[in-house]
Amino acid sequence: MADDLFKKLVSHCKENGFIYQSSEIYDGLAAVYDYGPNGSLLKNNIKEYWWKSMVQMNENIVGIDSAIFMHPKTWKASGHVDAFNDPLVDNKGSNKRYRADVLIEDYMAKIEAKITKDVVKAKKRFGDAFDEKQFRETNGRIIERQQKIDAIAARLAKAMTEGDMVDLKAQIEEYEIACEVSGSKEWTDVRQFNLMFSTQLGNIAGEEGKLYLRPETAQGIFVNFLNVQKTTRQKLPFGIAQIGKAFRNEIVARQFIFRMREFEQMEMQFFIQPGTQKEWYEHWKETRMKWHLALGHGQEKLRFHDHDNLAHYADAAVDIQFEFPFGFKELEGIHSRTDFDLNQHQELSGKKLQYFDPKTNENYVPYVLETSIGVDRMFLATMSNALVEETLENGSTRDVLRLPPSLAPVKCAIMPLKRNNEELVGKAKEIYNQLRYSFNCMYDDTGSIGKLYRRQDATGTPFCVTVDFDTLEKGVVTLRHRDSMEQDVVPVEQLESMIKDNVDMKHLFKKL
Numbered sequence: 185m186a187d188d189l190f191k192k193l194v195s196h197c198k199e200n201g202f203i204y205q206s207s208e209i210y211d212g213l214a215a216v217y218d219y220g221p222n223g224s225l226l227k228n229n230i231k232e233y234w235w236k237s238m239v240q241m242n243e244n245i246v247g248i249d250s251a252i253f254m255h256p257k258t259w260k261a262s263g264h265v266d267a268f269n270d271p272l273v274d275n276k277g278s279n280k281r282y283r284a285d286v287l288i289e290d291y292m293a294k295i296e297a298k299i300t301k302d303v304v305k306a307k308k309r310f311g312d313a314f315d316e317k318q319f320r321e322t323n324g325r326i327i328e329r330q331q332k333i334d335a336i337a338a339r340l341a342k343a344m345t346e347g348d349m350v351d352l353k354a355q356i357e358e359y360e361i362a363c364e365v366s367g368s369k370e371w372t373d374v375r376q377f378n379l380m381f382s383t384q385l386g387n388i389a390g391e392e393g394k395l396y397l398r399p400e401t402a403q404g405i406f407v408n409f410l411n412v413q414k415t416t417r418q419k420l421p422f423g424i425a426q427i428g429k430a431f432r433n434e435i436v437a438r439q440f441i442f443r444m445r446e447f448e449q450m451e452m453q454f455f456i457q458p459g460t461q462k463e464w465y466e467h468w469k470e471t472r473m474k475w476h477l478a479l480g481h482g483q484e485k486l487r488f489h490d491h492d493n494l495a496h497y498a499d500a501a502v503d504i505q506f507e508f509p510f511g512f513k514e515l516e517g518i519h520s521r522t523d524f525d526l527n528q529h530q531e532l533s534g535k536k537l538q539y540f541d542p543k544t545n546e547n548y549v550p551y552v553l554e555t556s557i558g559v560d561r562m563f564l565a566t567m568s569n570a571l572v573e574e575t576l577e578n579g580s581t582r583d584v585l586r587l588p589p590s591l592a593p594v595k596c597a598i599m600p601l602k603r604n605n606e607e608l609v610g611k612a613k614e615i616y617n618q619l620r621y622s623f624n625c626m627y628d629d630t631g632s633i634g635k636l637y638r639r640q641d642a643t644g645t646p647f648c649v650t651v652d653f654d655t656l657e658k659g660v661v662t663l664r665h666r667d668s669m670e671q672d673v674v675p676v677e678q679l680e681s682m683i684k685d686n687v688d689m690k691h692l693f694k695k696l
């Protein structure tokens with residue numbers, strides 16, 4: 185069922201010009217995708233919502249746009265050269281490559297699925313009287329399975345934190361995990377695999393000229409910390425925001441745009457006085473959750489998930505997880521990064537990265553609170569929340585993309601009632617030419633009105649304007665609303681302000 189939903193979402197994205205497989209005519213390139221005409225508009229709107237909510241709505245947050253290529257020492261300092269690894273394992277039967285931690289996580293998910301099955305069965309049996317919490321806490325089989333999951337999770341976290349590849353292999357063997365392709369339980373040793381893509385400068389041979397495609401945008405912010413602070417005269421606490429491409433050589437590439445090799449991040453580093461990280465951590469957790477909820481994602485679709493194993497740079501970390509069609513998964517990370525990055529860059533560059541605090545008359549390296557979200561994952565979350573198949577009163581169905589109006593690719597479609605009537609066509613084009621100064625709209629006369637409405641529903645257009653004979657005689661049009669399908673008669677001169685007000689992003693900002 186969830187699988188069907190996901191398949192539907194993927195094909196909807198393709199058929200309606202949102203997302204295509206990259207290089208499709210050459211059978212595609214795994215985990216790389218292109219955004220089509222509607223997709224790039226929606227993606228830009230998501231980025232605008234993030235950017236403005238950070239940079240425009242906060243006096244103490246400024247934005248930058250740093251380069252993808254950075255001095256190679258950056259990645260030594262950040263720890264990516266030595267520690268940005270995933271544990272890789274090959275199955276001897278199929279030669280298929282897996283992430284060892286993902287194999288173990290999938291194994292835990294299978295046990296979890298058994299628990300869920302028991303719960304569903306019991307629910308059916310006991311009906312309204314069923315108390316799920318009590319059942320989970322008292323049923324012997326469930327308790328045993330839950331304990332097993334907890335023990336595996338703890339052991340996995342320990343092995344991951346300590347980089348213990350031998351234990352990861354031991355776990356795969358102990359749990360008798362088999363390859364999904366060959367069924368074989370024969371595995372190679374687990375080894376670390378660095379996720380950074382590298383390339384070579386043309387004018388410098390060998391290691392010296394080795395460059396990396398950045399695996400995160402954050403480091404471009406850290407190395408510019410003093411430049412930005414000095415040129416904008418910001419005082420702590422203040423933040424630097426950035427949106428840009430990042431690249432990771434992911435071993436397991438699946439679930440559409442959830443895990444890509446080339447993707448985009450929206451990251452904000454908030455520089456604070458050491459010792460204040462706990463309160464800022466709570467502040468940004470709450471602020472970021474509000475940002476998601478303002479879009480109308482139901483509370484039940486989002487949850488916090490504390491990290492089991494902390495990254496080398498963090499003293500606290502939490503994910504905001506979203507319920508994708510394939511389950512709750514990380515959408516955004518909020519990390520308390522201490523002074524790790526700035527200290528490291530100080531050490532390797534030999535340049536001071538300190539802040540003079542006029543309040544305390546002290547120089548110190550600030551602490552950092554980071555919020556980091558993938559644009560593409562946000563796109564997937566937005567699409568999966570918005571796409572609904574509705575059954576109408578007459579029994580027919582329609583696919584409607586209930587996007588928040590300010591995120592919709594096209595805000596209004598203008599169509600003449602009859603496409604072979606010159607006067608109606610002329611008037612519709614005139615209205616279209618007026619409205620497009622204010623927002624993105626389109627003219628369409630390539631089908632019957634009913635068909636054109638459906639087409640706009642599928643791409644999330646909040647308004648359709650039909651130009652009919654009343655428009656010519658009385659100066660009024662029919663304004664049709666996407667979600668309710670209600671139709672109002674509206675004077676042409678009021679259209680622009682009505683639609684403009686409705687699709688304005690300020691409605692989202694006011695909820696923050």
Ligand code: ATP
Pocket residue numbers: 400432434441442443444445447448449514515516517556557558559560561
């Ligand atoms: P995961 O555990 O899913 O690999 P991560 O913890 O490595 O993610 P971060 O390094 O915290 O991710 O990156 C911040 C955000 O960037 C993530 O929350 C996610 O939205 C996005 N992101 C990370 N890797 C990818 C990817 N391969 N494809 C798309 N988005 C990604």
